[in-house]
Amino acid sequence: MLGDYKITVLTDGTTPVPFGDLLHGAPRETLANAFREAGETLDRETSVNSFLIDTGERRILVEAGAGRLFGDCCGRLPATLMAAGYAPESVDAVLLTHVHGDHSGGLTVDGRRVFPNADIYLAKRELDYWVSDRARARAKPSHQKMFEEGRAALAPYRAAGRIRTFTAPFTLFPGIRAIAAPGHTPGHSFYEVESRGHRMQVVGDIIHAAEVQLPKPHVTIDYDADEALAAKTRAAALADLASTHELVAAPHISFPGLGHVVRSGAGYTWMAIPYSADVRQVGE
């Protein structure tokens, strides 16, 4: 429980990521050492997490998983949602931090809406970017497929008039606010959830590899549309999260991806919150 809101973290699956090829800003040896110190290899599996916020009045899903885009590793969100007691039809809103395939792919399977009664919320800048042929022409070669995937994921919701855009900062629902966090994508957004003084921030894709990107926030990843801006946004966000010490919800930190960002030397480290088998109030 976060105040009056019940938060359920849902796994969409886990997938190996070739971090050695994708991370930029530190020598491969430095990266390998950082992962080794954490007991991991450079191609360790990465979680794909979604967050369901049940406000009592609404069921709001943040991130929709990969659907079929990544193969059998992922696309488990509808099943894990059902296991948590929520039918996909009962979801009222899906909030996207951004439109990459592992966040939006699960919206649509075979051209059909997986969440037929939900409005999809994303930043206007984000939608504008992914539907722009000019933006696509300027994007990295490695990002071209993302445009196809993103457009296909959003298409049936656009046709049904179910897309809602905002310009951050923007309050979407009572206690749920979008914050601009550009760089990873142009309209990349955080979602801050607050109830009865308890706060949680869903930070999207500012952290792919906590092993290196917390101690060295300047380390970027090829998935970033604007790597310099992504690094700047990460540095500012980590400083903010370490000072507020609020709960952080991270789509790609190992499931359930809930914890705190803590200062450590010149950088930061991740402290996962203790797991409890009972439904408990956060921080109590």
Ligand SMILES: [Zn+2]
């Ligand atoms: Zn992403």
